[in-house]
Amino acid sequence: MKSKFLFILTTFFALNLSFGQTSCSQYYPMVDGANFEYTSYDKKGNEEGKINYKVTNVNGSGDNISATMVMDIADKKGNTYSSEYNITCDGNAVKVDFKSLMNEQMLNQLGQMEVDITGTDVEWPNNLSIGQALPDGNVNVKMKMGGAINMNMNVETINRKVEKKESVTTPAGTFDCYVIYSETKTKMMMNNQTSPSRVWLAEGVGMIKQESYNKSGKLMASSMLTQFSK
Template sequence: MRHYFIFLIAAVFCFTSTSAQTSCSAYYPMVDGASFQYTNYDKKGKEDGKLSYKVTNVNGSGDNISATMVMDMEDKKGNMYSSEYDITCNGNVVKVDFKSLMNEQMLAQMGDVEMDISGTDVEWPNNLGVGQELPDGNVNVKMKMSGVMNMNMNVETINRKVEKKESVTTPAGTFDCFVIYSETKSKMMMANQTFPSRVWLAEGVGMVKQESYNKKGNLMSTSVLTQFSK
C-alpha cells in the first residue's frame, strides 16, 4: 500500500495537465464529464498499465473555476486503484490541491492508516513560452500505519522549464506541444532519489505524452494519451 501511495503522488505530479480548454484554463480540464486515458509503457516498450481521468464537480465561471479530478489506475497485473484531487483556476494560474488527496476513498484502499499532508500546490500558468521557468512544487506526507513503523515522505518537483515546441503523434491524434522538463525528487526513510522527466503539453488537450528517466538519463517509462473526449 505504501508503494501505491508513492505511485499516486508521482502520478499527480506528472499528469496534472490533462485538459479541456476554458476561458479560465488553457491546460486544465474544467468541463464536466471530460475524460482522458493514458497507457503506460516500461523501458522496453511493453504495456505497463493504464491511467484514466474524469472531470467532475465543476463550479464557478470566468476566471474562477474549481473542479475535481477522479483518477482510476490499473497496473499490469490488473489491480485497480482510485483516488481524486481538487484543482482550482484563478485568473492565469491553475493549482493542484495536494491536501485533497487525503480523502476517505484513498485512505480506505490503504487500510488502517493516519495521514497528514502538507506542501506547496503545483502551478501551471496559461501562458507558456520556450525558455520559461515554472514554480517548484512539493508535498510532505506523514503516515502512521497499523502494524508497521511510521513513515515520512517528501516529494518535490523542481527545475521545471519549458524547453521547446514539438509535434507529437499518439493513438489519440497529432498535437503541437510544449515540452516541459522537470525533476521529481523523493525522500523516504534513508532513500533519496531524483528522476528527470519530460511532459508534452498541448493547448486545449493537456498532457499528450510523458517520459521518465533514471539519473543517467536513460528512458525508464513512457505514458501516452490513447483516448479522450470532452
C-alpha cells in the first residue's frame, strides 16, 4: 500500500508542471478538453509507465480561470490509478489545490489512509528568460497508515534557474523549449536525498521532457510528452 501511494504521489509531483496556454497563463492547461500523455522511463530507457491528463470544467475568463485536472496513471505492471485536482489562475500565478488531489476516489484506491498535504506551489512566470531565477516550492505530506504507523515526507524544489533555449523532438512533435534546472530535496523517515533535474518547457504546450539525475549528474529517470491535443 505504501509503495502504491508513493508511486502516485511522486508521479504527481514530477509532472505537476505547466501544460498549455491561455491569456491567464503561458504554461498551464486551462483549455477545456486538452489532453496530455507522458511516458516515463528508467535510467536505461525502459518504459516505466504512463500518465494522462485531461482538462475539464474550465470556468472564468481573462486573468481569472479555474479548471479541473483529471489524472490517470498506469505503471509498468499494468496497475491503474485515477484522481483529479483543482487548478486556478489569477493572471500572475497558477495554483494547484494539493488537498483536492486526495479526494474520495483516490483514498478509496489507497485503502482509506489519512493524508494531509500542505505546501507552497511551484510557480511558472508567464515570461521566461535565460539566467532567470525562479521561486522555490515545497510540499509536506503527512500519512496515517493505520494503527501507530505514520509517515511524513517533505519535498523541496530549490535552486531553480532558466539555463538556455533548446529544440526538443518527442513522439508528440518538435518544440522550442526553455531548459530549467532545479534540485529536489526529499526527506522521508530517516532518508534524505537531493536530486538535480531539468525540465524542457515550451510556450503554448508546457512540459515536453524531464530528466532526473543522481548527485554525480548521472541520468536516473526521464519522462517525455508522447501525445498532445487541445
